[in-house]
Amino acid sequence: MSDLVIHAEHLSKRYYLGEGGRGLFTYKCLRDTVSDILSAPLRWFRNPRSPIFNQNSDNMIWALKDVSFQLKRGEIVGIIGRNGSGKSTLLKILSRITPPTEGCAKIRGRIGALLEVGTGFHPELTGRENIFLNATILGMKKREIERKFDEIVDFAEIEKFIDTPVKHYSSGMYVRLAFAVAAHLEPEILIVDEVLAVGDANFQKKCLNKMQDAGQKGRTVIFVSHNMPAITRLCERVILLDEGKVIKDGSSHQVVKAYLGSGLGTTAVREWPDLNKAPGNDVVRLCAVRVRLENGQISDAVDIRRPVGIEVEYQVLKAGCAFAPSLHFTNEEGVYVFVAGDCDLFWRKNPRATGRYISVAWIPGNLLSEGSLIVGVAISTGNATVTHVYERDVVAFQVIDRLEGDSARGDYAGPVPGVVRPLLPWTTKFSPDHSELPLELKSN
C-alpha cells in the first residue's frame, strides 16, 4: 500500500575477511574485527592470496543476514545492537551506498542519509561555502539551498563566522553547522546514524526536537544510536540486530529492555556453576555477580531514586592471601563512570581462609544518570599489584527515570547530559533588598 515506505525483504550482505588465518581468530575476535574490515577491506583485497581469489566460508562473514521489515509513513524507528551487529551495514544498504548481496528493498520517497555529520566539509572553505558543498552532497539543489540558507545559518547559530574557514571553528560550531545543513534536508525518509553523540546538550535537544518534528510531518525516520534514553524517547518502535539478524522488532521499551538484558551478553545475574571455567586463578575464582534492588530482588532495571547493590560471590581456593574485589562501571557510550573497591581494612589486609565469600556494594539512589551501566569485576591484592580476576562486562543494568518529578531532573523532560545525576540539597533565600542576605550565602 501507499502507506508503506520501506519494504525490505531478506536483505543480506557478505564481506570477505582474510589474512588472519583460521587459528588466529576466535569467533568472538572475528566479530569484533568486522567493523575494521568493513572500513578498510582493501588491505585484504590487495593481498594476492586474499580470500577474494579463494572464496570459502571460512573467511567470509555475513554482516547482515536475512533482514526483513516494513516501515510505514511517519514511523520513527530505532535500530540498536552492539558494535558489529550490522546496523551500519543495514543503513548503508538502505541509503544505496552499497548494494546487498542478497534480498531486496523497495523504498518509496526521497531518502536523506546522515551517516556522519558534515560529510564533505572542507576545512579550508568558509562556513558559507561548506553549506553549499555539504548540502549538494546530501542531495539538495542549489536553488533549494539558497532558499533555506538563512534558516540554516540561524539554526547553527554561527551568523558571525559564516565567512570564516571552518578550520577556525570550535568543534561545537562545526557540528552545529553540519547538523543544521542536514536538518534542513527535508527528505521523506531520513536515515540517521549516531550523529547525536556529538554536540552540546542544548544542541542535541534541538536536533532531537527537529527529528520528532520530522516524524510528525509524516516523514519516516530510521535512527541508529547507542544512546538508549534517546532511542526510547524518540522511537515508538525499535529493531534489535545481532550478528546481522533481526533479534527483536517491537515497542521501544520492550526491545531496549531485551537488549540491555541480553544483547550485551550480560544480564542482571551471571553465574559460573563450573568453578574450573570461572574467571580467576588458583587463589580465587569468581562464582557469581548479581544486581540487586533494596528488597533483595535481582533486577536489571533500577529506579534512578533507589539504591542498587552489586553482589560479588567468589571462592577462595588457596588460603593466606589478602585481596579485595572492586567494581568497574562504564556506560553505553563506553565512558568509564567510576571504580569502586572494597576499602574495608579488615578484608583488605587480612589473609583469607578458603571458602565462599559474598561482598555487596551499594550504590546510593540519585547518583547515577539514567541509561545503562555495564559492570566489570576485579579481585586484586594490595594496590592492584596482583590481579587475580578481571572480568569485563559481567552484568548490566538500566537506570530508569520515571519522570515523576522528584528525581534530579525535576519536571524537565528533555535529555539530561552527564554520567552522574546527584540530587543536591539546594537552598534559596529571598530578600527584596539584596543587602539583607547573609554574606556567607552570597559567596557560596
Added chain:
Amino acid sequence: MPSEVLSLVTHLEPNVVNIRPVKGWLSLDLRSLWEYRDLLYFLAWRDIKIRYKQTVIGAAWAIVQPFMTMVVFSIFFGRFVGVPSDGIPYPIFSYTALVPWIFFANSLTQSSNSLIGNAHLISKVYFPRLVIPLSSVLSGVIDFLIAFAVLVGMMLYYGIIPTATIIWLPLMLLLAWVTSMGIGLWLSALNVKYRDVRHIVPFLTQLWLFATPVAYPSSLISEPWKTVYGLNPMVGVVEGFRWVLLGAPRPSAPMILISSLIALTLLVTGAFYFRRVEQTFADIV
C-alpha cells in the same frame, strides 16, 4: 484542492527506489547524473578553490607548468638538438601542443586519485559515482582555459592569425576532453581496487609524452606508421590543435578518424566499466 492534485501526482509517479543485488553491466543512468549536476559543479568548484588556496601565485600555476616546459623544450629540443617544427617558431609549436597535453596529463593524475581522495564521501553518501571523476576532469578545464589564454597571447606575439580552419577548434577541444575523460574513467575505477595505478600514472604520462608529437612534429614519422601512430588519441589532439590554430599541415584524415574512434571507445567502455565496478567502491575504497 491543490494538495489533492499533488498527492495524485505522487501516486501516479511513485518515487520508488529498488535496492537489490547488482550483477553484470548497468546502464549509464545519465538521468540521475543530470539530477546531480549541481553536485558536479560544486565538487569541481571545490577542487579549483582548494588547489590554489594558500599558494602565493594562485591560478598563475596553471600557466607556469606549460610555459616553463615550453621554455625547457625550446632550449633543449629547439635550440640544441634542432628538432624541426614544420616551419613554425619552436616555442609556439611546442606550447600549442603542451596546452592540451598538460590538460590530459593532469586529468589522468587528478581523476585516477579522485575516488580515493573522495573516499569519505563514497562511504557515507549516495550519489552517482561518475560525478567524481567528471568533476575532477572538469576542474582541470579552468587551468586549460588559463593556459589557453596565454597561447592566444603568444599567437599575437608571433603574429599568427588562424585561418578558417579555426572552426574545427571546438571539435579538437571535445576530442581532448573525450580522451582525457575516457582514460580518466578507466584509471579512477581501476585505482580503487588496484592501488598500483597510482604508481603507474606518473610513469605512464611520461612515456605517453614521448609517444605524442609534443616536442617534435609527427611529420618525422612516415605513412604506414603514421596511421598506427594515430592509435594514440593524443596524436590526433595535438596535431589537430596545431592545424586549427597555427596553420600546420592538416593531419591525415585516417589518423584523426582513428584517434577520435579510439577516444570515443575509451570513453564509452570506461564509463560502462566504471558503472560495473562502482557498486563495490563503498566496500573497498
